[in-house]
Amino acid sequence: MDEFIDKAPDKEPTAKNPKVSVVIPAYNAQRYLLAAVNSILCQTFRDFDCIVVDDGSTDRTSVILGELAARDARVIPLRLGHGGIVAALNAGIHAARGELIARMDADDICLPERFAAQVAYLDEHPECVAVGSNVILVDPFDSELHEVTAKADHEQIEADLLAGNGWAIIHPSTLIRKQVLLDIAGYRPEYEWSEDLDVFLRLAEKGKLANLQEPLLRYRQHFSSVNRTKIDLQRRRSERLLAEAHRRRGLAVPARFNIELGDQLSRYDQVLTWGRCALGKRNLAAARRHALSAIRCQPLKRDSWSLAFHAWSGR
Helix, strand or coil: CHHHCCCCCCCCCCCCCCCEEEEEEECCCCCCHHHHHHHHHCCCCCCEEEEEEEECCCCCHHHHHHHHHHHCCCEEEEEECCCCHHHHHHHHHHHCCCCEEEECCCCCEECCCHHHHHHHHHHHCCCEEEEEEEEEEECCCCCEEEEECCCCCHHHHHHHHHCCECCCCCHHHCEEEHHHHHHCCCCCHHHCCCHHHHHHHHHCCCCEEEEEEEEEEEEECCCCCHHHHCHHHHHHHHHHHHHHHHHHCCCCCCCCCCCECCCCCCHHHHHHHHHHHHHHCCCHHHHHHHHHHHHHHCCCCHHHHHHHHHHHHCC
């Protein structure tokens, strides 16, 4: 995906009232931000603006945003003091001029047909308030790991959300009707770090949810991602909001929720997992990179050297 790293189309004017407003919260996002925004500027669907909410970053995020905005008027930086992801998302929604909100994170990559496919779906399905897609998981270096396949139908998505599966519809892959987000008062600060599960459960009470059965986003895993650093807080808040969602629907609250937040792996186990996925994809360069990381973490572990052997031998 090198075309997204330092290259984007020539500067274009932004429409006064674009169809889509992209909302990207960014906090100390200098490593991946340029590639993320350039993947948006490379969309085949052109009628959008891109609001990047700088959540009080202390790195070069603001400098990168200034350079992007100078290149393309559709990039709109919005600078806030550091208030967290919910405050950043709500500020972006209120600044948006488009009738549809495209969610995106500052470390992910949109595939070029994403907006065209999702806008067409919402235009054809007025009962649908939000549409996501399958995603391709990638490692910190953009090497593919595997595809996550999402269920397509509203009933299946809502059932999974109520069971605690926050990935029933994957937040940064979604296109959402702005007015419906405003009708439910946006994201709630009391559920920060589980704000996506909460917002989709409330959106499901206003209309249908759907997932397109094709990958339209490359979702990046890395050591500072939320699902690694906030997992205990996510679990407690998810349990509370799920109980609330059941009560709103008149459903009995289960004695316990089987909340799916992903495995909380050690750094060593994570690089082993990434390396083995890379081997499965025959991406030997990525496998070797992760093998070296594994050896640095645990030089006496047999698994470290086994990964290295297979990565260099190609077997």
